Amino acid sequence: MALRYQDVVVADLSPLLNASELWQKMGKRFAELKEDYEKQVQRALANGKWQGQAFTAHQNSSAATASEYAAAKTEALAVASLLKQAHTELTRLQKAVKDLVADAEEKNYKVDGSGRATYIGFSKLSAQEQNALHHDPDYPKLVAQAQQAAQEWTDGIAKAVRAVDEADQGVKRALIRAAGFGGFNAHAEGDLAKAGAPDISATRADGWKIKTTGPGLGFTATGSPSYGKEGRLKAYLDLGHVTAERSLTDGPADVSVIADAYAGARATANYGFSDKGVNAAAEISGGGRAMVEAREDKGDILYYTRAEGFAGVEGGVTAKATKDEVTVGAKRFSGGKTSVAGGFEIAGIGIGGTAEGWAGAGAEAKWGYMKDETTGKWELGTKAGFSGPLGGALGVEITVDPHKFSKAVGHAADAVGDTAGSVKRTISSWF
Incomplete structure (x- = not known):
């Protein structure tokens, strides 16, 4: 579901930074685990005292485990980077929406909870000023101009909200692609622009x-x-x-x-x-x-x-x-x-x-x-x-297909009618 105006302006984006920091710590911890595992398990048991098929099987499985630790580190650090970039980008775009609303309100346009702008400048005039304005020959023109400007503000706000939604969808794609399938992702991309790019068509x-x-x-x-x-x-x-x-x-x-x-x-x-x-x-x-x-x-x-x-x-x-x-x-x-x-x-x-x-x-x-x-x-x-x-x-x-069938029947009936008419005219000509 696409983000709405209200979703954008009330969103608290600070948890993205908090989550990024936690993923960063997780990545560092996986790096430490990989180093400890290689030192305390792989190298410790590869001192030449243990030989045979069991040792070979253990070394193969331990190498796979060490690779998973390395992949986990790559994935965690990639996710940390994506979340941090997402916070920066979404904060910038959210601010653009709020700044646009502030500009509209400064120019006497009220923006409701759905992002629609309405001109309220006339209502701020005194009763005498409003009465004089209503008798002004240009009043209908002024109202039309205000309505047109209000629509332009509404369209501009909607466009800014769509930009936030598109960025949000990009973040979603990037995080999904960074996740491992059947294991940790050793090739997780930490660049939001690359990882969040739309599907190719x-x-x-x-x-x-x-x-x-x-x-x-x-x-x-x-x-x-x-x-x-x-x-x-x-x-x-x-x-x-x-x-x-x-x-x-x-x-x-x-x-x-x-x-x-x-x-x-x-x-x-x-x-x-x-x-x-x-x-x-x-x-x-x-x-x-x-x-x-x-x-x-x-x-x-x-x-x-x-x-x-x-x-x-x-x-x-x-x-x-x-x-x-x-x-x-x-x-x-x-x-x-x-x-x-x-x-x-x-x-x-x-x-x-x-x-x-x-x-x-x-x-x-x-x-x-x-x-x-x-x-x-x-x-x-x-x-x-x-x-x-x-x-x-x-x-x-x-x-x-009822439409095609009825059309075909109609053409056939016309053809039969034309043929019958032709036969009738031919017989009539004989007499």
Whole structure:
């Protein structure tokens, strides 16, 4: 959630400095522990009196431990540096917001708790001055100018608040990247500008649009299971995510290609009950997956083909019943799988299929239909599979686009009408 004006002006940033000092002490302490461990354990036992496989195994494990102490020192000092720089940068930007508000108030603009400015200069005039002003021919113009200036102050304050939020998001990215994944981070970056830089997204000269994200670590919890609300829990550890897209336009064809690769672990849960219906779902997965898809989105016949590979573990259950969706399903799998899928669409009716090969233990079954709120399409699909250690799954999907279908029917009816009229005119000409 983006920071609001009130969040910015009331924030106490001093704990960042306190935390930075504690992380700095922690880094120094890890350095001392590493030195003591190497001296008291590694070197003490490497005096030649202990030999054999047990000694070799101990030396290997102790070297790993010493490396972890060194990595812990690097990570702690990096975090200390990031927190200190964050305090400096956020304090500067917070002051910029407060200075802007002070300037506005000095010029007779009142700023409310949401950051909106209102001109109050007229209210400070005496009753006689206000009466004279109301009879001034330029009064409407003066009011309009004051309102315009108030909006400019409001926009300026909002822009300054966004700058604080963007810096805050950068600090978040930097701290997440500094955290170790499966151990302490021996390569933690202590420069806030580098570590907090946004994820890369660029279009190359050859037309490929590349986006990379990660590593990332986080947890979110939104909503509540009370009536009219939906709750969502999400925890993730993203090691990396790369997406590449390109459109290949050639005459009547308009083919888009997308390639996607991801490594990490995720767990999500949704639950809720409202006037739209009920739903409950939970899913967890960990490992790596890659996918490539080609799609034709222009012309009378549309099609898609897709290939995907996955290695890891996954599981989940889904149950949902609303006016636009009914879905039930469950899955459990551990191992590797490959899948190919393809389908086509004519006159708004689409048919697609999926075939998967599994190397690992698992089972999956799902069925449901739903309306895509973005495209207006209705989708009906089912999928089932089982593996022993070898097996697979098959799936079918049918889509209906009411708008395209009705349009195609209308064109067909027009064509039939035109043909019938032509036949009638031809027969009439014979007589």
